[in-house]
Amino acid sequence: MMSAKSSSQADVLLSIQNLTISLDDRPGTSPVVQNLTFDVHEGECVGIVGESGSGKSLSSLALLNMLPKGVHISGGQIVAAGNNLTQLTEKELRGLRGSLVSMVFQDPGAALNPSRSVGKLLADVLIAHSDLSREAIHDRSIEVLNDVGFPDPESRLKSFPFQLSGGLRQRVAIAMALVNRPKILIADEPTTSLDVSVQKGILQLIRRRTIDDRIGCVFVSHDLGVIAEVADRVVIMYSGQVVEEGPVASVLSNPKHPYTRGLIASAPNMTSTLANPLRPIPGSLPSVGRTPNGCAFQDRCPDKAKGQCSPLSPTWSTDANNPSHRWLCHSEVTS
Ligand SMILES: Nc1ncnc2c1ncn2[C@@H]1O[C@H](COP(=O)(O)OP(=O)(O)OP(=O)(O)O)[C@@H](O)[C@H]1O
Ligand SMILES: [Mg+2]
Structure with a gap:
């Protein structure tokens, strides 16, 4: 959006690779967050969007190794400015929290x-x-x-x-x-409890600090309209998995995954008019640990009849004009 993202790997501040988070008392069930993978560059804000229960807060707490009791990181790694956070001791992490990586809560x-x-x-x-x-x-x-x-x-x-x-x-x-x-700022729904005009000021502030201080920011919201204002890139999560990611402008103007399209149609500040009212996504997330075989979104997908949504898992597709825009869907649906 406001700042051009560098494609260089040299300015990656935060690299999350295949981060997987599981519940202690549910061995053998599907993880609550699965294979979360994305990078955050200097001066860049990455938005994480998904509906309630999709795993946004657990993902952001995991970035500081602050997961609540009963939940643990079961795979993957988090590298922040060269430090592999998943391999540090609690004492080492305490030294980095607030100085290397800071968090703002709702x-x-x-x-x-x-x-x-x-x-x-x-x-x-x-x-x-x-x-x-x-x-x-x-x-x-x-x-x-x-x-x-x-x-x-x-x-x-x-x-x-x-x-x-x-x-x-x-x-x-x-x-x-x-x-x-800090080099990295994690903000989990920091404007949700504020009224709209105050919210705008806080979003502008986070945006400005990210650019001026060359911070890497991860901004969590259930609201795509908020992400459109604050983020350069967006990661769309559904049931603990990333289903689409890319530059905000590309994902919003050309959404590929049926879930992303549903989120856009149901975002109050993006599409609704009297003539074109909101269309909430029917149904609800699979219950914890019960993600179906194949595509996690299949039970709610309006395009299900067009695709082979089960039992095979979907594979990643990439936008030919924009290689950093990718989505996880059976290709029959989106082609
Ligand atoms: N301490 C916990 N013990 C067991 N399950 C948990 C715990 N915390 C979260 N969960 C489950 O993990 C899933 C993801 O939760 P998370 O809080 O990350 O969702 P979220 O996307 O942040 O939702 P919201 O938009 O409501 O904040 C949910 O199904 C939730 O019920
Ligand atoms: Mg949350």
Whole structure:
């Protein structure tokens, strides 16, 4: 979208290869995330989209090795700026969280300790990773608050989270994620709890920081309209698998997978008009661990009659004009 993606491998900051995530108590069932593979380059934002339960949050938590109890990485690797995160000890990972890779969560209220002022919250994060003087902590805090568009930061360092609006709280949470100058920012639905005008400001902010600070950003959303505003590339997930990925403009203007087409038709801010109302995708995701043989989307696919959706697994196809746009579907359906 706004920045041209380099095709060079030299500027890959985050490389996820065949990441597979399984539930501890369901051996033998299909993993909750299967063979997730994508790269994020410097100054690039990659969006992950899928409906509720498709595995977006587990995928993003796995990137910091912060999966909840009962869920584990069962395959693949995550390489962040040369560090293979799947092979590091918990202590080594703690050193990298917040400095190499930072995360912003959906609910800015829950992420901020209510008994700490804005200044203290930022100082806590800075002290955890460096040995700065009081003056340096103060200066860096003001600088990062300015970077995230936090108005009048000097006079608000003593404010507590409850004294701030939802949008300002999310700006503080983003400032905390950025204050140690991470190379990679993971944002899991960071605007979902905000109203639309505030949401726009936060999306612009993440976009700007990604470009100006040459960060690699992974932005998770269930909303393709949000991804269209913030991301360069998009990864579409269905039932724990990537079904389509490519440059945002190419995927949105020329969606290949029937699931992507369904998402576009059901995205409120993209297609709906009075004459052309939303068309939600009928049916629901397969239950956990019960992905059918063949294509995971077959039971809901409007094009099923045209394809050989089962029992063979679909294979990847690539857009002849745009080799980085690919999709996982039985070719009869999309040709
Ligand atoms: N701690 C857990 N234990 C067992 N299953 C889990 C756990 N966390 C998530 N799951 C299951 O894994 C699947 C993927 O969950 P995940 O939270 O990644 O989805 P999501 O795409 O982020 O959904 P949402 O849009 O609702 O946030 C879901 O079926 C969910 O029920
Ligand atoms: Mg989630």
